[in-house]
Amino acid sequence: MDPRMQELITLKTIAETLNQSNDLTLMLDTVLDKLLKLTGLTSGWIFLVDGSREYECVADRHLPPALMHNEKQPMQCGSCWCLDRYRHGRLNNAVNILNCKRLENAVEYRWGDTLGITHHATVPLFSGDRRFGVLNVAAPGKTRFMDEELALLQAVAFQIGSAIERMHLYAAEQHRADLFARLGEFSSALAAVKSAGKSPKQIMEHAMALIDVHFDWPVTAWIELDGSSFVWRSVSIRGGIISPNTRVPLAAASWLKNVAREHSFTAVGSAEIAMLTGCDELDEALQSFSDALAAPLLFNDTAMASILLIGCKKQRVQSHHVDGKVLEAVLEHISLAMEGAYLQEKQRELTRLEERNRLARDLHDSVCQILFSLSMTAKGVESLLSDDPEKVLSSVRDMQSLSQHALKEMRGLVMQLRPAGLETGLVTSLKAYGEKLNLHITTQLLGVVDLPRPVEETLWRIGQEALNNVSKHAGISQAEIALQLTAGEAVLRISDNGRGISKNRLNQPKPASLGLSTMKERAEALGGQLTITSVYRKGTTIHAAIPLR
Structure with missing residues (x-):
């Protein structure tokens, strides 16, 4: 068959394969199999490299036994020349690799038969300015790829890169929809408790439990500003919550204060995470913070400044922006709930004050008036003692009636104060x-x-x-x-x-x-x-x- 026609068939077949699935791993495995069959090559593998430059072999076909050693251990660790060039930005097109370091190691350490494979071609996978990893293909005895072969592999890599970008966008949109659905559930659950007479700190503690229920962040931590230092208040690990109440090391105070002054989420690097250590109880939690985001919670004009840290799953590095926005929304809901509790407490104080004022008016209008009449009657009795015994007797009876009325009024008011x-x-x-x-x-x-x-x-x-x-x-x-x-x-x-x-x-x-x-x-x-x-x-x-x- 004409090589040009074979190339077109290959590209058409790859394009059709890429459009048949939204599962990234399945798609890469299938397209790798198709590529090897159409090009006559025998072995291939695909490395995806994340933002932290860590790699994962997500697809492979017909690896020689040497690379299958110990459950494919040679494909899971260590570096090689193709990945080194990729990480340093020196791999921009499909190239011949003189030889494969992984296969050389396999020969040196006697991991198994290489089936005559010593070299491979390496092609970077990217879409626009987004880089995703590398595609490697090889065949026994093949030590060099022709320019036409490399051009075809480059065209296939473009297609794969575009498909990966599409799947990342699809996954990010799905993740966004899922997070905002969870945010709605969290908001409803939080609204159900904000009017129940809880203090702002109790609402924050309850919110931490709700975050653990409604979101799938592997770790969530609440750090509160206490005076001039920060304190671990609560750490939620999937399956449980601990309350260390341990002070954060002073080395982390500076960047935590910077986070507290921000109005949006901040990406937290491994160097900052390392500063947070110092408590054995938190070691397990901190190990999960390889990728983390932080955002401030400001309540009552920073009367209580807190920071919420969330650990994110590595496979979702590209969607961390969505997690950050949802984290900000979560903190806004918590802040509103705490403000509501604070205002309700103030409202209760005003209600108590108004109740006291009402009782004061009632006492003035009832008991005080009666007691004033009683006092006036007593003075009249004093002037009548020597004149008319009958009038004295009548005044005494009036005094008795007024005192009983005052007692009844007072008991009624006391009952209102204390419902016995x-x-x-x-x-x-x-x-x-x-x-x-x-x-x-x-x-x-x-x-x-x-x-x-x-x-x-x-x-x-x-x-x-x-x-x-x-x-x-x-x-x-x-x-x-x-x-x-x-x-x-x-x-x-x-x-x-x-x-x-x-x-x-x-x-x-x-x-x-x-x-x-x-x-x-x-x-x-x-x-x-x-x-x-x-x-x-x-x-x-x-x-x-x-x-x-």
């Missing part, structure tokens, strides 16, 4: 409280769940305020209390058929009543919701729903 009656259950306690306000209460309880103390006390406070509003504003002496409990939610409903709330007042952007505002804030502080439904002169319903986690 909750031991009998939320519904029973609210019914007793309503009856003390001279209300006729009907109750309904659906479900049996042991309520967490914070949830029970929040519903108690909401119920108190709602019953107070019925007593003061509804113009009716009946109310209904209903509590529905499920595994995931507690719902309290208090309703009456009283005069209701006017539509204009109910639709105000900010509730005019401090009590209504406080009820909403109490429910929202535990991740719940409070809704108020009212029809003027037809009654009001308070509906409080709080999730149970």
